[in-house]
Amino acid sequence: MQTAEFAPWEDPQQKPLIRFQNVTKRFGEFTAIHDLSLDIFEREFFALLGPSGCGKTTMMRMLGGFETPTEGRIELAGQDIGPVPPNKRATNMMFQSYALFPHLSVWDNIAFGLRRDKKSKEQVAARVEEMLKLTRLEKFSRRKPHQISGGQRQRVALARSLAKAPKLLLLDEPLGALDKKLRQDTQFELMDIQETTGTTFVIVTHDQEEAMTVASRVAVMDEGRLMQVATPARIYETPESVYVADFIGDVNIVHGKATASGKEQYRIDWSDTLPPLTATSAKPFSDGQDCHLAIRPEKVAISTERPEAADNVVQGTVHDIAYLGNLSTYHVALPGGTIIKAQTANTRRISRRHITWEDPVWLSWTATAGVLLAE
């Protein structure tokens, strides 16, 4: 829940809290991170998103101090943190396995970091109580980690990592072990806590919905490279590559050749038998250039009769229907065999679901519905 004006990445005056400068990390022959540069700003909730093995966890472990970059430099608040060991860094990490100390009570787990700082007994106690309250764990403070539920353990881990009021909190797949319902609730809790404490959060996740929900900005990674860094809405609506479009959400990708047909408008020849498509693009394409048109299923309308004014219209037969309760996705086979997905919201409880398998249907979308991508 970021306010509209929170966009420090668009302000060139802002100094980033974290700066990756041409960072490369190799493990023997394997290059985990490829010459990567990235700025993360104070109070951001930044998500590193990608499939397993994309290097997102390595990025986080370099921030925590558990790995050092092979080349390049990582700055935290303007200081090179390369040589600083994890116990001397103003960062704290919430581990994927939570890593709660099994021999200590919830209270002592949260107090653990504070005691290392040689704080007085009263200070430690006050801070622990504050954290217990923040994470609603007051009732469980005397229990051991194995005597509480998974969701409670997740909150203990969060409280423990926040107790020292770090400049930067790292969260490694923090909700991976929770079931879907609890995960969604916890996502909102995390966002609230992030806002209340004003801490900068960097979260690693492979769950794109999670990244979209919680983050102010998302970095999509693949094979040690940043594919795109932008707000969730931009990532979703204006992906810069087929990879990002495909990784985030559901998408139809149509491969064709672009020809300019007006101002920022292109004709896409994609089939020998079917009429060309029309799409707009601010990015220029030369005539005859290979292109991919990415259209989200919810932007494709489905109807039993030919729609009148529409920029793009194709006809096909319903191949499959995925009913998700709130949404239905229709897989429509076009004459050439291409499958286009169209999604509609089931806004009425008892509607006449008049479209069914093998029905001939019309699909339509506007020229601005899709994104034209070069690769």
Added chain:
Amino acid sequence: MRLSWFNVVSLTLGFAFLYIPMVILVIFSFNESKLVTVWAGFSTKWYGELVQNEAFLNAAWVTVKVAVFSSTLATVLGTMAAYVLIRGGRFLGRTLFSGMIYAPLVMPEVITGLSLLLLFIGLGLDRGVLTVVLAHTTFSMCYVSVVVSSRLATFDRSLEEAALDLGCSPMEAFRLVTLPIIAPAVISGWLLAFTLSLDDLVIASFTTGPSATTLPIKIFSAVRLGVSPEINALSTIMIAIVTVGVITASLISKRSLVRQKKDEQQAIRTQ
């Protein structure tokens, strides 16, 4: 489940083979008669006489001293070795070192004893309690190392990283997090080393001097002059101590394993 007659027979044979000699020894330790092989009624008088026997009591005291010191030393060294081998990552010669830690397990005791003897003579060390302690430390350390490293191998590494992350130096992380968690394995390693030291004859007889006669040596030399019921009584006591030690060691490691399993299951259930 009922065992088939074949299984019953093989089980009986196996256990008879293992335990009949010891059972006979224990029974005859309660024999009234001075003759070891003739039963003349139940009595505990040999236990009473044992308590009066200064030489045996001295030997027992030496044995306990040696066992406590050597098992403590072996536990410290064995835990350190296990920690480095499991946590040290891939350093040059790691495979060689881990092989070498376990080699004494299969080394003939005579060879270990002889080589230690040669070392002590070479160093000019007077043979006595100190040399026996060192020798016992040498051979029991690898047992501790095996027990502790098997626990460390299943230890979630992120616990240590979390301790570092929260401001611990590596030493503090070990003391405050690693050690309390692996404590059951360390304790059972200590007990194992203790019982091994308690009943060792071969290595002790190579490395000991006249001032430090351990119980097994005392028993062995006494038996050469003829088996007395007193020896039976003493041996029975030793069997009891070793049994208690071994059972405690295995109970401790088993209990912590069971608890760990239970925690894991609970974790899965409550998610």
